[in-house]
């Protein structure tokens with residue numbers, strides 16, 4: 002009890018240096034929670050959005066389909082005629098994919114042309130926009146694609162594809178809608194048109210590259226490979242894990258620096274305050290008692306740093322997780338293409354975990370310098386040696 | 387059995403010096419009775435501080451017996467030694483050794499906190515002690531705001547506040563001018579008379595010697611002369 006009281010007096014008496022340490026510690030503490038929450042917010046959001054937007058409850062892939070092999074993409078398609086009866090728009094959405102060359106204002110570029118049933122509700126993409134009346138084939142693109150290809154709604158583009166037999170064909174399409182979400186896997190380099198139009202164009206009636214299904218789809222379809230969400234989201238999850246581990250390491254290093262500064266302060270204190278230690282011993286303290294005093298003093302840094310961090314951190318974290326923060330460049334640094342508003346995902350368990358890590362580290366760096374007190378000779382330290 | 391407050395028999399103290407040893411105290415006897423106002427005098431390096439440290443249970447004899455208030459210094463555990471210092475011994479140092487972050491009041495309070503006294507009791511004892519040294523009005527000052535004389539008076543109050551049996555004062559006037567030295571010494575003399583506290587000084591200050599009623603001359607780790615004055 003006495004040590005607790007005296008340690009507090011020492012801390013208060015130590016003035017600026019002590020408070021500087023405490024404030025630095027509190028900032029590091031809040032930063033760690035904030036940044037980890039940020040990463041979780043970014044990727045948690047992407048994972049969820051990607052799922053509802055693109056993957057439904059999983060996909061059936063045509064044999065050998067490999068999304069990472071664009072060269073041979075034209076070959077991955079197969080007939081679903083025998084199952085067509087089950088494919089109501091609310092449970093299954095066949096998608097046909099083919100490479101295309103897009104001509105806009107005399108420039109050409111490669112893109113993936115994807116055919117989808119406009120009425121489908123398996124994916125949360127606004128495919129109903131493909132029902133827009135047009136003199137051309139209605140096409141839908143994402144905002145990134147629109148930006149890079151310099152396209153706006155109402156623009157006419159020419160799409161060149163090779164049909165089933167390898168014969169080149171070209172059609173005009175009108176950009177009827179630009180999607181405003183941040184899911185890059187349905188955006189970058191992709192053009193969505195009605196499935197039947199693409200099937201006609203390629204001469205692939207009732208053929209698809211893959212079929213996205215909803216939870217309510219309960220038929221077995223053979224000859225297609227089912228890919229569940231764990232498989233489909235694995236890339237994103239791996240990225241999340243890598244990014245958050247990387248960031249965690251970085252912030253543990255930051256924490257290490259804050260800890261070093263406290264270690265330094267306490268180590269210095271043990272040397273600078275040798276005479277004081279000797280005096281306390283002369284007044285009737287045991288060396289263990291003095292050691293406890295210095296350790297508790299260090300623990301106050303942790304408690305106060307965390308407490309102060311919570312006082313301004315919690316409102317700050319709550320505010321940003323509700324309002325989101327504009328962090329466009331942060332997103333680019335993360336190597337993902339995102340919207341500029343991010344909502345940090347700060348949970349109680351995250352706060353508790355970070356608090357424990359911070360507290361343990363500070364206790365260790367407080368104990369280590371104090372430990373050396375036991376090795377001091379009281380008559381020597383009284384002389385200040 | 388002698389009833390002496392402090393009794394020393396055949397005290398030898400050696401310090402390790404590289405590979406060999408240095409003998410600072412070379413074997414002597416000494417008895418100090420309750421209420422004495424005495425001092426160890428002698429040239430620098432003669433062993434005065436070493437004797438005080440051993441009596442104060444901050445150090446132990448290499449050989450011989452040192453008994454303080456019935457405690458055999460050689461056989462005290464660190465905890466028992468701390469208890470002896472805490473309950474019965476007051477220290478005064480040349481450099482005052484006040485705790486810089488505490489106020490005057492808090493510095494004087496510290497020994498009482500260690501004794502576990504309650505708040506009211508502490509307050510009364512602190513105010514008494516501050517009155518003895520005439521520092522009631524400086525109770526909220528920090529050591530850095532005090533003069534040398536005031537600092538040493540705080541140190542006297544801190545040593546005396548718990549009314550110990552023995553006060554060990556190592557060169558208490560070495561950093562003070564003569565006016566402050568006499569001031570401090572007469573305060574200590576009064577406390578010695580009023581409270582029957584035993585004072586043992588270590589000094590080579592002539593001013594201190596004028597107040598001593600017993601002068602123990604230490605030369606080269608041995609008692610050369612032990613004279614009662616007045």
Ligand SMILES: Nc1ncnc2c1ncn2[C@@H]1O[C@H](COP(=O)(O)OP(=O)(O)OP(=O)(O)O)[C@@H](O)[C@H]1O
Nearest residue numbers: 401402408410429430431432433434435436437588
């Ligand atoms: N811890 C130690 N290790 C080695 N030698 C020591 C130690 N402490 C004291 N000594 C030596 O013992 C001798 C006596 O020292 P002490 O401090 O008791 O002298 P003193 O009489 O108090 O001197 P002064 O008047 O200068 O304070 C000195 O020669 C000193 O160098």
Ligand SMILES: [Mg+2]
Nearest residue numbers: 434435556588
């Ligand atoms: Mg000395």
